[in-house]
Amino acid sequence: MTRNTRTHSRTLAAVAAAAVLTLTLAACGSESMAGMDHGKSASAAPSGPSGHDMAGMSHGPDGMSGMGGASTGATAPGLAAEQGGYRLDGRLSGTEYRFTVTGPDGAVLTQYQPEQTKQMHFYAIRSDLSGFQHLHPTMAPDGTWTAPLAALEPGDWRMYTSFVPGTGAGAGTGLVLSRTANVPGAATAVPLPPAAASTTVDGYTVTVAGAPKAGKAGELTVTVSKDGQPVTDLQPYLETYAHLTAFHAGDQAFAHLHPETRATGAGGGPTLPFHAELPAPGDWRLFLQFQTGGTLHTAALTLNVAA
Missing domain, CATH: 2.60.40.1930 (Macroglobulin (MG2) domain)
Known part of the structure; x- marks a missing residue:
C-alpha cells in the first residue's frame, strides 16, 4: 500500500468515528429528555403542617407559575401552589383544612399584612363551581392555619389562600395560592346555571x-x-x-x-x-x-x- 493510500484510509476512519460519536451523543441526549414533563415541576412529597406527611394528598394539576394575565398554556390565575418562592402545603381532614405557607427562605411564614381587615382569606369550591365557601382561618404560633369548613359534598375541590406576605422577597405583594383536595364518595355534578343579569x-x-x-x-x-x-x-x-x-x-x-x-x-x-x-x-x-x-x-x- 502506498503512503498516499494509507493516509487516505486513516482520514476516512477518523471521519467515520466522528460520525458514530455524534450519533451516539444525539441518542443519549434524546433518551435523557424522553419522559421529562416540562409542564409540571416534579418534587418529592412535601411535608404538611406541623410535620404531617403529605405523600397521600391529591394535589391535582397544581402549577408552579404565578398569577396575572390570561391563561395561555401556563397556569391560570390562582391555580398555582407556588409563586415567587412562597409555597402552599395543606391537608383536608374531614371538614377541616390545615395548611402552611413556606417563604423563599424555606421557613414557614408567620408574618402577614392585613388585606381587607384579614391576614388570610380562604376559599373552597368544588370543580363544578358549587359549594362556595369564604372563610378567615386562624393561625397557630408555628404558622399553621386551620380553616373549619361546612360539610363538603363528595368530589374534587380546590382550596385557595389569598394573602399578603409580611416578610420575604414578596412582602407587601398580594398572592393567591391553591391546591386540590378530594372528598370521597359518589359525586354528582351540579350543572352550571346559565348566564343571567x-x-x-x-x-x-x-x-x-x-x-x-x-x-x-x-x-x-x-x-x-x-x-x-x-x-x-x-x-x-x-x-x-x-x-x-x-x-x-x-x-x-x-x-x-x-x-x-x-x-x-x-x-x-x-x-x-x-x-x-x-x-x-x-x-x-x-x-x-x-x-x-x-x-x-x-x-x-x-x-x-x-x-
Whole structure:
C-alpha cells in the first residue's frame, strides 16, 4: 500500500468515528429528555403542617407559575401552589383544612399584612363551581392555619389562600395560592346555571350590569334591592359594602373583583361599582357577599365574558 493510500484510509476512519460519536451523543441526549414533563415541576412529597406527611394528598394539576394575565398554556390565575418562592402545603381532614405557607427562605411564614381587615382569606369550591365557601382561618404560633369548613359534598375541590406576605422577597405583594383536595364518595355534578343579569338570595335581588372583555379592565355595577325597593342599609363587610369573587368554569381560575368605594358607615347601597379584570373568556361564576342586620348573604350568578 502506498503512503498516499494509507493516509487516505486513516482520514476516512477518523471521519467515520466522528460520525458514530455524534450519533451516539444525539441518542443519549434524546433518551435523557424522553419522559421529562416540562409542564409540571416534579418534587418529592412535601411535608404538611406541623410535620404531617403529605405523600397521600391529591394535589391535582397544581402549577408552579404565578398569577396575572390570561391563561395561555401556563397556569391560570390562582391555580398555582407556588409563586415567587412562597409555597402552599395543606391537608383536608374531614371538614377541616390545615395548611402552611413556606417563604423563599424555606421557613414557614408567620408574618402577614392585613388585606381587607384579614391576614388570610380562604376559599373552597368544588370543580363544578358549587359549594362556595369564604372563610378567615386562624393561625397557630408555628404558622399553621386551620380553616373549619361546612360539610363538603363528595368530589374534587380546590382550596385557595389569598394573602399578603409580611416578610420575604414578596412582602407587601398580594398572592393567591391553591391546591386540590378530594372528598370521597359518589359525586354528582351540579350543572352550571346559565348566564343571567340577576339572582335572588334571602329575599334580596342582586342585579349585575356591565360587559367586561377578557383581559381588559372594566367595571361591573351591582345593585341590591328588596321587594322592588332599593336597599340602602348595607353594613360594612371587609372594609366595603360587598365582597365579589369569581371563578372560571372549566379550570377554576380565580379572580377577586375589587370594590371601587370603601365603606364609611352603615347605610351603603343600593349601587356598588367594582373594578373587573377577568383574564379569560367564557363563563365565570360570581359570588357576591353583603351584610344587612348583622347577617351575611351570599348571592351567586353566572357571567359570560367575551373574548
